[in-house]
Amino acid sequence: MVVDFDQLAVEDLRPRFLTRSTMARKAADAAISAAKHELINMARKHGRTVHLVHPAHTTMDCGRCGARTKHALPLSERTYTCIACGAVCPRDKNSARVMLVRAGLDPAGADHGRPDRPTAGRAA
Numbered sequence: 001m002v003v004d005f006d007q008l009a010v011e012d013l014r015p016r017f018l019t020r021s022t023m024a025r026k027a028a029d030a031a032i033s034a035a036k037h038e039l040i041n042m043a044r045k046h047g048r049t050v051h052l053v054h055p056a057h058t059t060m061d062c063g064r065c066g067a068r069t070k071h072a073l074p075l076s077e078r079t080y081t082c083i084a085c086g087a088v089c090p091r092d093k094n095s096a097r098v099m100l101v102r103a104g105l106d107p108a109g110a111d112h113g114r115p116d117r118p119t120a121g122r123a124a
Helices: 022-045 091-102 107-112
Strands: 007-011 049-053 079-081 088-090
Touching: 007 022, 007 091, 022 049, 079 091, 088 091, 091 107
Parallel strands: 007 049
Antiparallel strands: 079 088
């Protein structure tokens, strides 16, 4: 993933709410910390930039106009619909777009997934 893109935007997740016991919290914190550390190291190794984005309200804000919904979306609701501009898109794509905007990146070309690149080992 790191070598496919020049800049990455990821949530700066702190999973304290996911665990109830102190030992489980420490294990979750260590795992997330190790994953972020490795992502940053790989990005640095390949000359890429990683933007850590605060995760608050990424599923409630609109990726197009920035408006915030008045209610929290339940996890079962997989489609985000903006009440201000009427944009409709999958919840995860909207959240990713919000992270790109918060990181100061242009999300215009981000809707198409991975960039085209030659497959290793195949003749063109």
